[in-house]
Amino acid sequence: MENLNLRESHMKLKKGRRVLLFPLPFQGHINPMLQLANILYSRGFSITVIHTDFNSPNSTNYPDFTFHSIRIGLSEEQANQLAWPIGDVIALLTSTNITCAAPFHGALVKLISESSEEEPVACLITDADWHFTQAVADSLHLPRIVLRTTNVCSFLVYEPLPLFHQKGYFPIKDSKAEEEIPEFPPLKAKDLPQVKTQNQEDLFYLVDSMMSSIKASSGLIWNTCRDLEHSDLIKSSELFKVPNFSLGPFYKHFPCTSKSSLLAQDPTSISWLNNQAPRSVLYVSFGSVATITEAELLEIACVMNQLVPITRVVGRRGLANSQQPFLWVVRPNSVENSEWIEVLPDGFHQAVAGKGHIVRWAPQEEVLAHPSTGGFWTHCGLNSTLESMSQGVHMICAPSFGDQLVNARYISDVWRIGIHLEWKMERGEIEKVVKALMVEEEGRKIRERAGALKEKMELCLKPGGSSYEDGQSLVDHILSL
Structure with missing residues (x-):
């Protein structure tokens, strides 16, 4: 019944535009991307999901979407590291942002060339961790919108990580664990996002690349709502200076994430x-x-x-x-x-x-x-x-x-x-x-x-609510690109 309702909604609202989406191949990133895809489909867009050959979503659960697989370009040893439990995720993200560039570029060229005049590609939406995709999209004159799968408050803390590193807060030291972070009350040093990696510089490079690519993008989507993070959304708009859209919680639009469980x-x-x-x-x-x-x-x-x-x-x-x-x-x-x-x-x-x-x-x-x-x-x-x-x-x-x-x-x-x-x-x-x-x-x-x-x-998901209205604003923004 749910897919039938989605199809009926799509036929009534069909925009004649296709959106390409590219999730990171982890459960916590795939789920919100496919939820977002359902939201956009219900608002009239056709959907193509580009995905890696590792942790691929089950396309049979999404008969209304088109799926396109690319090779992630990892060695067998690296692919094993991506399986549970995950090892050095920063090293893997650093590697895949390089190895995926060529196959992803090829996939975009193919999908754009195969699109019809009746249904051209409107934009690309990628996970924020795929920072390399901004350069690829720019080379093809394709607008890129970013989906960040954390909430706003936690992501804003990443931007000054090098400063926190200089202050001795990062990586965390027991002697400083209880110290308050004046820039982000009520956080303490022990609350700063810790990510284990063999090379701290890789983490700083990843964060800097993400931030730069978001600032160069055509918009930023959050799986949150203004009722939760109003002040932090204002800070995000000031930091990135691109349109911000908070549509969350995504899954309450169409509660069907179980279909994408790995x-x-x-x-x-x-x-x-x-x-x-x-x-x-x-x-x-x-x-x-x-x-x-x-x-x-x-x-x-x-x-x-x-x-x-x-x-x-x-x-x-x-x-x-x-x-x-x-x-x-x-x-x-x-x-x-x-x-x-x-x-x-x-x-x-x-x-x-x-x-x-x-x-x-x-x-x-x-x-x-x-x-x-x-x-x-x-x-x-x-x-x-x-x-x-x-x-x-x-x-x-x-x-x-x-x-x-x-x-x-x-x-x-x-x-x-x-x-x-x-x-x-x-x-x-x-x-x-x-x-x-x-x-x-x-x-x-x-x-x-x-x-x-x-x-x-x-209330935020109902007509007149902030997430509902941001959903319509996102549709208008995509159509204006």
């Missing part, structure tokens, strides 16, 4: 939730990229369990004492030096049967929308954050790297819809935070604020 989703997540009490379940998932250590897995496992034979092995404190049911996603290869959860004590699954459910991957949108879900322990990636906000689900924040650190601080201290673990993956601290969120008065107040924010975000 991992098989376990349907038992929903059937298990169906048997739980309303707002009782703590949902735990750290996203498609983040990893944890074996020691951290055991700390979490302790919190998940209450039976004596197992708690003798991994400790007696934790969620066991608050007796919260849980749905726990442990992605394959997300635990360092383990394929899955084989390091858990013998009998753990039997011990938690009935109280908890562990899966390799879950249909997250459905989980967060389920009436039994009462809280979300998250890595604070933007997609997960927006999905939780949109359902009014309050959060426990356990960021791993990059923009997640900034998001976590905003969730806890600015939007005040979650509690920050403050990087203390220790069973006693976890128990305290889980109880506060799920059963105590503090959690009730946080849940109320999350519910109020959900209502604001719903």
